[in-house]
Amino acid sequence: MSIYNADHAWLMLADGTTYEGRSFGAKGTAIGEVVFTTGMTGCQETLTDPSYFGQITVQTFPLIGNYGTNDDDVESDDIYMKGYIVREWCDSPSNFRATERIDNFLKRHGTIGLFDIDTRALTRRLREHGVMNGVITTEPITPENREQLLAQLGAFVIRDAVDTISTPAQRLYPAHGPRKYRVALFDFGYKRNIRESLRARGCDVLIVPARTTAAELAQLKPDGILLSNGPGDPGENVQVIENLRDIVALGIPIMGVCLGHQLMALARGGKTVKLGYGHRGGNQPVIDFETGRTFVTTQNHGYAVLGDSLDPAIARVSHVNANDKTCEGVEYLDVPVFTVQFHPEACAGPADTSFLFDKFLRMIDKQKEGK
Numbered sequence: 001m002s003i004y005n006a007d008h009a010w011l012m013l014a015d016g017t018t019y020e021g022r023s024f025g026a027k028g029t030a031i032g033e034v035v036f037t038t039g040m041t042g043c044q045e046t047l048t049d050p051s052y053f054g055q056i057t058v059q060t061f062p063l064i065g066n067y068g069t070n071d072d073d074v075e076s077d078d079i080y081m082k083g084y085i086v087r088e089w090c091d092s093p094s095n096f097r098a099t100e101r102i103d104n105f106l107k108r109h110g111t112i113g114l115f116d117i118d119t120r121a122l123t124r125r126l127r128e129h130g131v132m133n134g135v136i137t138t139e140p141i142t143p144e145n146r147e148q149l150l151a152q153l154g155a156f157v158i159r160d161a162v163d164t165i166s167t168p169a170q171r172l173y174p175a176h177g178p179r180k181y182r183v184a185l186f187d188f189g190y191k192r193n194i195r196e197s198l199r200a201r202g203c204d205v206l207i208v209p210a211r212t213t214a215a216e217l218a219q220l221k222p223d224g225i226l227l228s229n230g231p232g233d234p235g236e237n238v239q240v241i242e243n244l245r246d247i248v249a250l251g252i253p254i255m256g257v258c259l260g261h262q263l264m265a266l267a268r269g270g271k272t273v274k275l276g277y278g279h280r281g282g283n284q285p286v287i288d289f290e291t292g293r294t295f296v297t298t299q300n301h302g303y304a305v306l307g308d309s310l311d312p313a314i315a316r317v318s319h320v321n322a323n324d325k326t327c328e329g330v331e332y333l334d335v336p337v338f339t340v341q342f343h344p345e346a347c348a349g350p351a352d353t354s355f356l357f358d359k360f361l362r363m364i365d366k367q368k369e370g371k
């Protein structure tokens, strides 16, 4: 049976634009912020990236799921996005690692899917208007429920994102091979490959809850601290930002990724803004001012640090996005801290900047030598 015989499903945006397509994955109704990603591969990594909490994700690439899914390529144990939209999905995946079809994978996680809509038109709309709230549903939108749904869309905000998904308890993952250092990885909704990139480099990784304080860290005595990626508006994490001010003062080397980068900037007096439609995908060019090189990076963010808002006496913008010149990295001058907006751990997307984990370890080496 063709996938095009599937039941109907809909997406309605907050401006009332409605797209009718077909259902795959779970059935139901969910409201979220509709965003698009330009990733051409790695749909499973995208689906399981916790930073998509509260969002409905559109893949701009027109055919998704042709190599299926498996138990290994997940970035977390769950799907945190509210809905998933593709132009076409493949019900006969062909790959020796595939164990499941993408619609089963979505069903198993209760994630509502929609396909067979004009994803190009939808993406252009989001690009022109900025991201918008939307409702994805397998129930017909009628003149009766339409007004009520539009009111709900108008009121929807992603809230308590980090607090909802951060781990309540510490957990230790041992280094792969001989142990060199112990790193505390703040779980703001961390991607698995951040953890694995550290373990592969000889680090025991201690996952710690988002609200871990400087006093608790001082007891744990990690050699380094990694601030993870994570969902939502960075500014809502008031307590975490407050804690980071004291954590920086411990003098332990810190690397920040994506949300971690934004939270550090806020803790050090900087500001963040919401971008029109963000950067999501595996083809974002980033200029490194130190070397003048441009790297193609993996990204998934809707907010950005305002480079000019940082005090030049303590921070320097180290990277910018070559497309829109937004801040993509900060080097702090008075403490051993650097942060990046893009994803050195890749997954999905290019691994060209994985050397930043080595830079982090060198920073720890240097500090140990200095002692």
Ligand SMILES: NC(=O)CC[C@H](N)C(=O)O
Residues within 6 Å of the ligand: 051, 228, 229, 230, 231, 232, 233, 234, 257, 258, 259, 260, 300, 301, 302, 303, 304
């Ligand atoms: N991947 C992330 O860490 C995203 C950070 C933040 N939630 C944003 O959208 O900008």
